[in-house]
Amino acid sequence: MAKIAFILLCHKDPEAIIKQAERLTAVGDYMSIHFDARANPDHFEMIKSALEGNPNVAFAKKRIKCGWGEWSLVQATLYAVEAAVDAFPRATHFYMLSGDCMAIKSAEYAHEFLDRADVDYVESFDYFDSDWIKTGMKEERLIYRHFFNERTQKRRFYAAFNFQRKLGLTRKIPEDLQIQIGSQWWCLRRRTVEWILDFTKKRRYVMRFFKTTWIPDETFFQTLVRHLVPEDEIQTRTLTFLMFTDYGLPVTFYNDHYDLLLSQDYIFARKISPEAKELKRRLGLLYATRGWDFKISNEGASLFKFLTGRGRIGRRFGLRFWENEGSLGREREMLIVVCKKWHVAKRLVERIRKMTNVPCIEYLFNEEGTALPDLGGIQSTMGKRHRHRRALVRMLFDYYETDQLVVCIDPSNLDLLQDFCADRSKTRLLEIECRFSDEYLTGHAKRVGLAGEKTPKETLERLLPTIRADMVHESDELRDANFDGHFRIRETESIEANAAALAQFLAATPEKAYEIANIDYLFAD
Incomplete structure (x- = not known):
């Protein structure tokens, strides 16, 4: 039977992290935690103290400061994965989580689901042919080197970018890699994870390339899995239910979403609102239950689009070009x-x-x-x-x-x-x-x-x-x-x-x- 090692990247809410770790490991699964080095050190000590007696919990051997869109998020993930591989030899699957995720199925369901097929679950679409990136930089993420964080060092980020573009300082994408893109919430088999860790040690030039790409957590694992694993052993989907608004912001779930979440064809969901106390309580009890007959209808995304669209009856201010065609x-x-x-x-x-x-x-x-x-x-x-x-x-x-x-x-x-x-x-x-x-x-x-x-x-x-x-x-x-x-x-x-x-x-x-x-x-x- 499948045994899951959860890879948890987090930076806040130590009490919720402790509860999450205790819930997920209580049924025999594992967890490896990387707590952001930027976060409150007292919070990390609280987490470590509460979980140090739990043999199914490990911590990344090195903590680093993480920033959105930076290589640091991938590096932190690799540190947590390495700790999990060493600490949990019986783990068959490694599942990427954040502190805002919660299980929407029982452990029994999750294990049976993973046992059905010997595959990896990761979104991986061709970087250039797909329309996964809707707006903003696309090719520029890869062919230029990005040393600064666009959110915290905006002036430096664009100054470096414009300097390279003006002088034509582009670089080649590694020729033996077909760059892929997708959600960072993956679930990979042990063999795949070991191959990736081995790859990172042997292919240093590939690592140097990804370290200066922009938002590499959407491309690194997605690309390597496609490079290392046969296509028929990859399911191009995530097992974490998440949706985005028209503005590119993640949809947040609240207390009245309980029935909706349970009916989706996913194992986890994000983001759960910190204020959704009742939803967290009910989902927290769910993972340890047995014999639950989940009715999968999977209408969440279309229902969200329908209900939000009802309030978006827009009005145009001018004629479109085809309306002037005569x-x-x-x-x-x-x-x-x-x-x-x-x-x-x-x-x-x-x-x-x-x-x-x-x-x-x-x-x-x-x-x-x-x-x-x-x-x-x-x-x-x-x-x-x-x-x-x-x-x-x-x-x-x-x-x-x-x-x-x-x-x-x-x-x-x-x-x-x-x-x-x-x-x-x-x-x-x-x-x-x-x-x-x-x-x-x-x-x-x-x-x-x-x-x-x-x-x-x-x-x-x-x-x-x-x-x-x-x-x-x-x-x-x-x-x-x-x-x-x-x-x-x-x-x-x-x-x-x-x-x-x-x-x-x-x-x-x-x-x-x-x-x-x-x-x-x-x-x-």
């Missing part, structure tokens, strides 16, 4: 079907297509697989469709040689609707109002990743009112926009009333509109 054409009619239940809209537009010969395109701005003609690549990705929305629709008019086109758009895309309705073309909207049962909303939550098959019933009961309110909010926004030519058909209305609205939308005869609207199964789920 009109769709004054004589053209763009007929937009707006419906949250995509299958309902698809049934209606299929009926319109068969009975009017008007070209109908389904959710081209929402569904990657929507059937579209080859338009030279502009239709190939969802990003291109949104960036060049007017150009795309103009090309569809030209392709079908028509002045009338029906498209489906999800009501959440208010910016698209505002853009097209502001065009010189004749634009009309048909909103399809549907009823949303709890069963439908549950299925919707699962389809979009807000819930999984094993999401607890209690979580769904709290989530469904939010989703329902979100759909009502989208409909209210459509009404508040006061679009000209906005018609509605409703599930609760008669076929005659819906046919009247459809006739105005299509500019069709009442008889033709009634024939189109007369579908018994239109609103069926």
Whole structure:
């Protein structure tokens, strides 16, 4: 069975560190601690005194001062790893932690999980081909030498960087290494860790290279594991659940996140708020439990994006460049079907297509697989469709040689609707109002990743009112926009009333509109 040696880098909250060490070692696992030499020395003495009698706890033989983005974080990790390798010969896995991490599974679950596959868990994406780095320096992290800390010595950091850049003092990346990047929260097998330690002693020029790279804790272990371990023995993921806000800051978990954390497909989570006393208490008891049946739904990231996004309805101050590309054409009619239940809209537009010969395109701005003609690549990705929305629709008019086109758009895309309705073309909207049962909303939550098959019933009961309110909010926004030519058909209305609205939308005869609207199964789920 797996035996885990936790590698803990910490610099504060000695009481929490002591409790964390006692919890994780109480079930037979190990811990090696590096306490930042910058931190309060009394705190280190408190930790050492409290844990010195615990045979499953070791301390890095050398303590150094650590700084964010510096090599010192990697060096401190290596010191703690060396201590763990020497002190715990029975350890099979080495798991990187911080003082803000806590277990969200039991030791029993963690050991069984690691026993399932003989692999290393580490995020490792190609440094240059991936988009792991969103903003800031990329190649510059590697090809220039960084001697100062950007956060504490900003002027020196950029003075040295600009001096090298001005004189062209770049350096080569080691030719036999393909640089990787990823999260620093890894879990590696003993054999892999021993290979890395051996590598650090033999390949001094590689060590010199990484010592002057910027933020090497995101590249050092990630690169070496890929260099030393066969690809089929690497899982490119972390076992620590963490999320980041739009501003690149880690999401903090509080007392009411307990059920959410337990349902994620991870063993640990960070960051746990220091104020979340009840969450810490409950998670602290969890690691030693046995027989716990964890229901993994793994909706945390998508749920966070959904809930935070509800408060981020932005407004633009100017037209994007593609919005100035010109009109769709004054004589053209763009007929937009707006419906949250995509299958309902698809049934209606299929009926319109068969009975009017008007070209109908389904959710081209929402569904990657929507059937579209080859338009030279502009239709190939969802990003291109949104960036060049007017150009795309103009090309569809030209392709079908028509002045009338029906498209489906999800009501959440208010910016698209505002853009097209502001065009010189004749634009009309048909909103399809549907009823949303709890069963439908549950299925919707699962389809979009807000819930999984094993999401607890209690979580769904709290989530469904939010989703329902979100759909009502989208409909209210459509009404508040006061679009000209906005018609509605409703599930609760008669076929005659819906046919009247459809006739105005299509500019069709009442008889033709009634024939189109007369579908018994239109609103069926």
